[in-house]
Amino acid sequence: MFSLASSSSSQSKPKLTFEYDVFFTFDGLGSRLRTFLEKCLSDAGMKTCIHDMVRDYSRWRMIERCRIVMVVITPELVASDICLDRLKKIISYPKTVLPLFYGVSHDEFRMQFESFYLRKFRIEGIPDGANLSELSEAYGLRLWEFGGYRNPQRRANAECSSLYGFTLSHDFGIEAELLDDVVKTITMRLDNREYIFVAHHPVGLESRMQDIIQFLSESNGITIIGIWGMGGIGKTTMAKTIYNEMGQSFVGKSFLANIREVWKQDNGQVYLQGQLLSSILRTRRINLLNVGIGKSIIKQSLCQKRVFLVLDDVDNEDQLKVLCGSRQWFGHGSRIIITTRDERLLQILQVDKVFNVRGMDDNESIELFSWHAFKQALPERNFTELSRKVVAYCRGLPLALEILGSYLFDRKIPYWESTLSKLERIPDGKIYEILKISYDDLSEQIEKELFLDICCFFIGKDRSYAIQVLDGCGLYAETGITHLIERSLVKVVKSGNKSILDMHGLIRDMGREIIRGQSPEEPEKRTILCFNDEVLDVLESNTGTIATKGLSLKMPRSNSVSFGTNAFKNMKRLRLLNLDNVQLNGEYDYLSKELRWLCWRGFLLESLPTDFNVKKIVAIDLKWSNLTKVWEKSQVLESLKTLNVSHSHYLTETPDFSKLPHLEKLILKDCPRLSMIHPSIGNLRHLIMLNLKNCIGLEHLPRSIYDLKSLRTLNLFGCSKIERLDEDIEKMESLTVLVATQTAITQAPISLVRLKNIKYVSLCGYEGLSRDVFPSLILSWMPPTNHSKSLFQAFRIMPSLIKILSHPLFTKSCEMFKAKQRSSQASCKKTPALIGFGEQVHKERSKTFMSSITIHVGEFNEVINTLLRSISQGWNEKGFGVNSLPGDNYPHWQNFKGEGCSICFEVPKIIGRSLKGLILCIIYLSSQDNMTSVYYPVGVLVSNHTKGTIKLYQKDATTASNDEDNWQDIISNLETGNRVEVIVTFACELKVKHTVVYLVYDEDAIKRIMY
Secondary structure, eight states, rough: OTTTOOOSOOOOOOOOSSSEEEEEOOOOOOHHHHHHHHHHHTTTEEEEEEEEOOTTTTTHHHTTEEEEEEEEOOOHHHHOOHHHHHHHHHHHHHSEEEEEESSSSSSHHHHHHHHHHHHHTTOOOOOOOOOOOHHHHTTOOOOOOOSSOOSSSHHHHHHHHHHHOOOEOOOGGGGGHHHHHHHHHHHHHHHHTTTOOOOOOOHHHHHHHHHHHHHHHHSSSSEEEEEEEOSSSSHHHHHHHHHHHHHHGEEEEEEEEOOOHHHHTTHHHHHHHHHHHHHTTOOSOOOSHHHHHHHHHHHHTTTTTTTTEEEEOOOOOOHHHOOOOOOSSSSOOOOEEESSOOOOHHHHHHOOOOOEEEEEEHHHHHHHHHHHHHHSSOOOGGGHHHHHHHHHHHHOHHHHHHHHHHHTTOOOOOHHHHHHHHHTTSOOHHHHHHHHHHHHHHOHHHHHHHHHHIIIIISSBBBBHHHHHHHHHTEEEEEHHHHHHHHOOOOEEEEEEEEEOOOOOOHHHHHHHHHHHHHSSOOGGGGOOOOHHHHHHHHTTTTTOOTTEEEEEOOOEEEEEEEEEHHHHHHHOOEEEEEEEEEEEEGGGGGGGTTOEEEEEEEEOSBBTOOOOOOTTOEEETTTOSSSSSBBBOOTTTTEEEOOTTOOOOOOOOOOGGGTTTTTTEEEOOOOOBOOOOGGGGGGGTOEEETTTTTTTTOOOOGGGOOOTOOOEOOTTTOTTTOOGGGGGGOOOOOOOOOOOOOOOOSSGGGGGGGGSSSEEEETEEEEEEHHHHHHHHHHHHHHSSOOHHHHHHHHHHHOOOOBBBOOOSSSSHHHHHHHHHHHHHHTTTTTEEEHHHHHHHESSSSSSEEEEEEEEEOOHHHHHHHHHHHHHHHHOOOGGGSOOOBBBBBTOOOOOOEETTTEEEOOTTTEEEEEEEEEEEEEEEEEEGGGOOBBBBBEEEEEEETTTTEEEEOOOOOOOTHHHHHHHHHHOTTOEEEEHHHHHHEESSSSEEEEEEEEEEEOHHHHHHO
């Protein structure tokens, strides 16, 4: 493998070990044809080695030293078993063989060779006139088909009879054109060994292609991968490098470059099919009549060939259908690489893996740029800072680094500075045209409009928020953004629990240049106004037009500006309005009634004017405003889904929410003077997020707030005057996240633990997943004693946390238990497991049943198996109850029996033994009504009084399998002398009669080794 980090401008090539280009063998040729063929090859610059097949000295060593073997098949050769045998041996060499039939047809040769093969393998009893082809097929030989033979000798037999090649008549003088095709074919096959040029300065390629090469090398069967990324990121360069690295080991290989461009040309589809076939079959150009025929020939010709194929710059599903319809088109071991800007195409083809090309890091960018700008690996001394600015602008895009590096080569500092200033406004033309291809390929105008809106307004915004607004504009944003991501125009980055829309800086500049290009000289005629100086000109001159759908003007606080509202009079179709530190004076009914998004930072008025018609508004963002109230008189806003007035330090009250029926997000963060939340908030049936962070003036929440059944996130962080949460919080059935730290709340409501969907809690000094936080909260409710009654009372309030033990080994009969026990033990050996089973016995003269659940924790071993069998046997022979359970069997196990649902015990010390497992038997009563389900909601609370720890364990059909690891914590948490209490409870009304704990021991490992 050549070094890709090298700065050498020459492309490394393998060292050739061949002395000759063509090994030329024949028999029965006249001297005239022999001389003519030899001259044709020599005139084409080929070094030939001519040898008569009948003569045998050093023949095989000569073949090894030649690139291609050209065999002239004559009647004399076909008639000679010796020649046929030697021909078969030639074919068995890993060489390219080109046959030339002279005086004999291909069919005559095939029949003669099959007859020779059958004779050679002593297949007797062949009747006269038998069809040798049918016989050979009956014997499984299939001699005339290529490939499919793992044995090299059998493959040679097949390929000998498969040689079609070229056919010459005896009057070869009239077939000069055919002989010319022979020479061209040989030339092309010789040229096929050449490497594709990659790059003068392939910086950083090696690290990027290692994962791909490793994946292709380790894959079995037919492997198809995709290399995906934005334009100019280096997809084609990587594919060329991998082709050079791996393709040389494939006899059939093809690199179809610039498919997108060629496809558009006249007859481009057929041209690409012909190029693929001629490259892999290594023959002269194949002329195809139409695409359908091309597909058939590709499939038939390549279905048993191991090929290496690169399809570069695919942008259309039809291209994949025509050039690589399915895996069945190619032979076992084939490797296919597709480069594209559209990830969706790779999903359609169901590739094995997609590799997303990452941009260059700072060091790689500096090196690549320097090679083009300074012809060395680092910038010249006086250009270091300017180089860093250019590299920052390029954002790791190799294409941009190369173009701008070459553009700035041998230029003076003022030229560099001028270029940087220009790039801030107008992207480089070459870069722009290449990146714009992705935009032009968008098939729907609505997606192009969506892309431009994101370029100018929603980079850095939460994806769900952007979708909400843009859907309100009728742009079908969920589908559209997905398509833009697939086409590498938009990307999504994670920030906490949010998905943020992002875009490469050059893609963003390309989008804004498209907007500028709509009307370069008259910005008011563009659909979006987003360049500050042009927006200022339009507003100051009142030249706005109906063309404008979006406007953005962001001014610093130190340089705020003021305009009359009549500047918006003609912008009747304005949907998106983004203002920072801008003041508008006058009548607000001049503003568009089509507004869907109002983002106005630093809004100076105390409330939104009553004449400001925002009836179609979807989202209002008035951060850092001077609002004291949102509206002087509330409006009915059916479409409003997000209201954000964060950091409004003068806001004292919220609006009447009954006028906002579809509000989903209410963000009131850092509104220190907010003292009252309108009680109508309980009417917001669609509200999913309420953020009151740092509302330090808020003393209480309206009781109606607990009616928010759809609310998922409630953030009260820093609301220092809020002292309590009501028990009604359990009515917030959708609540997932509760943040209430740095408040005056000292006692969490007991009903909190009954919330079914709660996942994250930050409250009363506890923070984390609910399953981890709730046990500590439970202890905080109890008096400062370890009395089991207090603990039990606290635990009883948690039925909603107790999950169904839905392990498949649960059963109601001993017979089912025995059968399943054996299979479970076989599959779970050496694995910590939670296994349960149940059984019931009818109590006479009663409608109740005695039932049980058994839980065992720890690795399966003989002691646990013996104990489980004893439990089962006791129930069968002695009846059902605590007295039927086995007692102590010191030193293998110790048991502790308790009345009811709890039991206290002290972990004993057993010399020479270590605690390896735990079995818990729960015997309970159930009625006929609640016996319809075998699986009972059960929970176990284990309190280690000595260590002061408490653990809640539960199991559910939806619980991840690694819950067994949590149960295993029981064992590790129990040490000799610890005082432990175990409490069991059910979510439904079931009475626990007895709780029995078995501690299972095994010999210490040291002792086993010693003895």
